[in-house]
Amino acid sequence: MERLWRGASVVALWGAWAGGAMILLAAVVVTVEVISRKLLAFAFSGSDEIAAYLFAVGTSWSLAHVLATRGHVRIDVLYGQLGPRVRALFDLVAIVGLAILVLAIVDRAGEIFLDNLAGGNRSNTPLRIPLAWPQAPWFAGFVLFLAVTVLAFLRSLLALVRGDYGTVAATIGVPSQDEEVKGELGSLGIGTSNTTANTGAKR
Amino acid sequence: SAQTPAPAQLDTKKFNVIGTWNFLNINKKVEAPFWSEQLGAASGGKLTGNIKSITELNLKGTEVLRLLKTGVYDVAHALPIYVDDGAAIFEGSDISGVAQSVAQQREILSAWMPEMQKVMREKFGSMIVSTFAFPQQVFFCRDEISSLADIKGKKVRVQGVSQSDLVKALGGSAVTIPFGEVVPALEKGVVDCGITGTLPGYQAKWPEVVKTVVDVSLGYTAGFVAVNLNAWNKLSKPTQEFMTGQFKKLEEAAWASVESDTKEGIACDTGNGPCSVGPAAKLKLVMPTDADRALVKKALNDVVLPEWAKRCGAECAAKWTELVGKRYGLVAKAN
Amino acid sequence: MLGTALLLLVALLAVSVPVAAVMGVLGLALNQFFSSIPLYLAMGDIVWNASSEYILIAIPMFVMLGEILLRSGIAHRVYAAIATWLSWLPGGLMHANIGTCAMFAATSGSSVATAATVGVVALPQVKIRGYDESLFLGTLAAGGTLGILIPPSINFILYGLLTQTSVPRLYLAGMIPGLLLTGFFMAIILVYCLVWPAKGGTPVETSWRDRLRSLKDLSGPLFIFGVVVGSIYAGWATPTEAASMGVFAALVLAAWERALSWPMIRAVFEGTMRTTAMIMLIIIAAQFLNFVLANIGVTDGVAKAIDALGLGKVGTMLLLIVFYLILGCFMETISMMILTTPFVFPIVVGLGWDPIWWGIVLTILIEAALVTPPVGLNLYVVQSLRGTGAIADVIRGALPFVASMLGLILLLMAFPDIALGLPRWVMGGS
Numbered sequence A: 001m002e003r004l005w006r007g008a009s010v011v012a013l014w015g016a017w018a019g020g021a022m023i024l025l026a027a028v029v030v031t032v033e034v035i036s037r038k039l040l041a042f043a044f045s046g047s048d049e050i051a052a053y054l055f056a057v058g059t060s061w062s063l064a065h066v067l068a069t070r071g072h073v074r075i076d077v078l079y080g081q082l083g084p085r086v087r088a089l090f091d092l093v094a095i096v097g098l099a100i101l102v103l104a105i106v107d108r109a110g111e112i113f114l115d116n117l118a119g120g121n122r123s124n125t126p127l128r129i130p131l132a133w134p135q136a137p138w139f140a141g142f143v144l145f146l147a148v149t150v151l152a153f154l155r156s157l158l159a160l161v162r163g164d165y166g167t168v169a170a171t172i173g174v175p176s177q178d179e180e181v182k183g184e185l186g187s188l189g190i191g192t193s194n195t196t197a198n199t200g201a202k203r
Numbered sequence B: 001s002a003q004t005p006a007p008a009q010l011d012t013k014k015f016n017v018i019g020t021w022n023f024l025n026i027n028k029k030v031e032a033p034f035w036s037e038q039l040g041a042a043s044g045g046k047l048t049g050n051i052k053s054i055t056e057l058n059l060k061g062t063e064v065l066r067l068l069k070t071g072v073y074d075v076a077h078a079l080p081i082y083v084d085d086g087a088a089i090f091e092g093s094d095i096s097g098v099a100q101s102v103a104q105q106r107e108i109l110s111a112w113m114p115e116m117q118k119v120m121r122e123k124f125g126s127m128i129v130s131t132f133a134f135p136q137q138v139f140f141c142r143d144e145i146s147s148l149a150d151i152k153g154k155k156v157r158v159q160g161v162s163q164s165d166l167v168k169a170l171g172g173s174a175v176t177i178p179f180g181e182v183v184p185a186l187e188k189g190v191v192d193c194g195i196t197g198t199l200p201g202y203q204a205k206w207p208e209v210v211k212t213v214v215d216v217s218l219g220y221t222a223g224f225v226a227v228n229l230n231a232w233n234k235l236s237k238p239t240q241e242f243m244t245g246q247f248k249k250l251e252e253a254a255w256a257s258v259e260s261d262t263k264e265g266i267a268c269d270t271g272n273g274p275c276s277v278g279p280a281a282k283l284k285l286v287m288p289t290d291a292d293r294a295l296v297k298k299a300l301n302d303v304v305l306p307e308w309a310k311r312c313g314a315e316c317a318a319k320w321t322e323l324v325g326k327r328y329g330l331v332a333k334a335n
Numbered sequence C: 001m002l003g004t005a006l007l008l009l010v011a012l013l014a015v016s017v018p019v020a021a022v023m024g025v026l027g028l029a030l031n032q033f034f035s036s037i038p039l040y041l042a043m044g045d046i047v048w049n050a051s052s053e054y055i056l057i058a059i060p061m062f063v064m065l066g067e068i069l070l071r072s073g074i075a076h077r078v079y080a081a082i083a084t085w086l087s088w089l090p091g092g093l094m095h096a097n098i099g100t101c102a103m104f105a106a107t108s109g110s111s112v113a114t115a116a117t118v119g120v121v122a123l124p125q126v127k128i129r130g131y132d133e134s135l136f137l138g139t140l141a142a143g144g145t146l147g148i149l150i151p152p153s154i155n156f157i158l159y160g161l162l163t164q165t166s167v168p169r170l171y172l173a174g175m176i177p178g179l180l181l182t183g184f185f186m187a188i189i190l191v192y193c194l195v196w197p198a199k200g201g202t203p204v205e206t207s208w209r210d211r212l213r214s215l216k217d218l219s220g221p222l223f224i225f226g227v228v229v230g231s232i233y234a235g236w237a238t239p240t241e242a243a244s245m246g247v248f249a250a251l252v253l254a255a256w257e258r259a260l261s262w263p264m265i266r267a268v269f270e271g272t273m274r275t276t277a278m279i280m281l282i283i284i285a286a287q288f289l290n291f292v293l294a295n296i297g298v299t300d301g302v303a304k305a306i307d308a309l310g311l312g313k314v315g316t317m318l319l320l321i322v323f324y325l326i327l328g329c330f331m332e333t334i335s336m337m338i339l340t341t342p343f344v345f346p347i348v349v350g351l352g353w354d355p356i357w358w359g360i361v362l363t364i365l366i367e368a369a370l371v372t373p374p375v376g377l378n379l380y381v382v383q384s385l386r387g388t389g390a391i392a393d394v395i396r397g398a399l400p401f402v403a404s405m406l407g408l409i410l411l412l413m414a415f416p417d418i419a420l421g422l423p424r425w426v427m428g429g430s
């Protein structure tokens, strides 16, 4: 279980990296269109559509990483007042709730992907891209998200049965405010101790 | 309608209906009153409709036919441009620049109907029961221009493939921008012109950011009302007959509205005539000349129709030429 | 039905189910119990539409833009530059906090990133110069909220999408209220430090030579502002395109600063996608919930219920403001906006308020939500940067600034042209 969970977390992180790369690529594609429209005699068009597909895929590939790093927003007004055991129960309810949503999305997203694949449907734009192309990786992202959700549920459930509330919290708990902000700032490259504040300053 | 079934013979049914955009006249004056009032009144309260516009549901349109097929809705007011594929066949009903009048657009729709019905039945498990269209599509440009020839070298915001081909054939470049961003894009010169309906353009406040409207018909965006066949087949014979009659009435009302909206749109854009929806704008009106019409026809035969023929296939193109094109001296054939 | 929906919503939120899942599960449940239509079947299309909505791409773009800027090391220099200009005022560097926040707000579409950027540079000064800690922390938490009012802004783009209003107009409309709020924040500091000089810390010595020399350090943010906002009004790009160009520009700037490296880029990617995917899941679920609510008639119902209260134009607006202040205590800001707009927007416009004007007021209410306890992300950001002490200090420090936000809203109610004047002057029309 532990190996599986660690492996899934690594895959999820790679998904997020790839997702970020897609967003950057989208930014470049759009910028090139804007510049070509302004400076060149012809307008090369369709970057909006390509960027939208990159956005869709990049986002769906990153969802699992958000889960693995406990980043999906939860309201912890009541949760914060509870003991570790009740918290662990809340956590399990929460992950089941999330699993219902993700399962529903996978079911329906899969249906439209297969429908577009079978029908060979194309986008109704000048590019006329077969919709199944962007939808295949987009759908795959949700499948990965579902897999990590189920793994997180199983890991927490096993831990709860053992009475290991720490592992439940570390897998699917609400990060304490302190943890949460440290994560947020850490990802921004900011240390949280005053004296080592570092924004990567040069010179 | 001599033998319209009496209300006593009718089933009791509430249709779940998805309409077009709630800010457009076709929805406000035709679809919504039909489903929420007229149908109930005509059937003695037995048949009613629960209509939601795609605006209220925050949908794009492209999903509407799948929602009809899966049975989420019983009836959909849809546009050919909603159809993702089989798209080329549906495009045949409103290729940019073909229809030069409301009557022609209606004629084209009925001539091309058998081909569309085939797709609707096979791909969407549905049947077309009524047609309509949106007001005539025209160029709105931020500069003062004097004829269609001036489109050359301009960046034009288009919707759909055949409009894009038409603009390219006229020497412009086609740009796709989401509808919500068109007004600022025109205002700031991101694009020079945009194509939309005469009245929808007024209602979306385009006249605030452009100087000219060119009253050369670039065609109409066609529309159709389709009903899910499962839902339809569950209705009793008298109910089906009754509904067929009602759909005819809906169609007449819709086309009358297209005609008056196209005229009123030009009036609202330019101040040439009465405008009931707000203060008229004062755009320069470019009236069509024979030269302009010839330009459109040349663009159609040289570029737009051959490109469409490529998408639709040789057989489909030949069919179109036979059913539609030859009435207007047009031939669809891939180069 | 409305009661059941509300009850279920509160129950799911109370057991801390993730906000996105709350909306999704609520949508599925309402469909199950209150709809004759199999709305669930529409979910695939709704998810795909939201996922591939071109206009929403501005969200990752602004997040990525902020991430790149943060790492290119210009934050310290900008802060130092602004400090040389403002720190002679009573309250010293606290004015620089607000000024730097406003400057970063002009490059960033996000409030959290703004507070974090400025906070990390400013905080060491509390102890060194002996400022009143609570007020100093408050300037950072509140100053950061300017990020979404001064253009560019994720909130304006989202609001534009939800309500079909023009984003360039919203940007222009946000500018003067944004500058006014900046001024109010500084005035509050000034008043506090004139009444209680001890709060103001030791004065900072600067010279005109320092000031002039510091100007070049402001060129980075000005360049980004030029790209992201200027390109729209120059007729180069739409707001969404401009956000993408901002990323490109920030990348060029970072390369210029020699701040690009693989670990840095990987961290930018991870940070961007963590925020983006989190927000997008909420948006996707909210779109489905809104679809269900519209179909089963809740959306109409709420509008009619509020109409039936008969409070009139001003009364209803005041009620809405109170409603958002309370909701803002508990709710994450993006979900608050997406979930309420379909109900509230038609009411507001129906009463005769201007859609652009309401976009500005709503954004200020969201700013307030960012610094009101218990759920106020900017409070946490500042508290965590500080590392020690009670969060109550930050909350106390931010309160006077919340008061000025409410003051600004009342001012906007009395003089809508504070927001609407600039867009009308620049772009014409209403």
Ligand code: NA
Binding pocket: C104, C105, C106, C107, C108, C109, C110, C146, C147, C148, C149, C150, C151, C152, C153
């Ligand atoms: Na901003």
Ligand code: NA
Binding pocket: C328, C329, C330, C331, C368, C369, C370, C371, C372, C373, C374, C375, C376, C377
């Ligand atoms: Na709050």
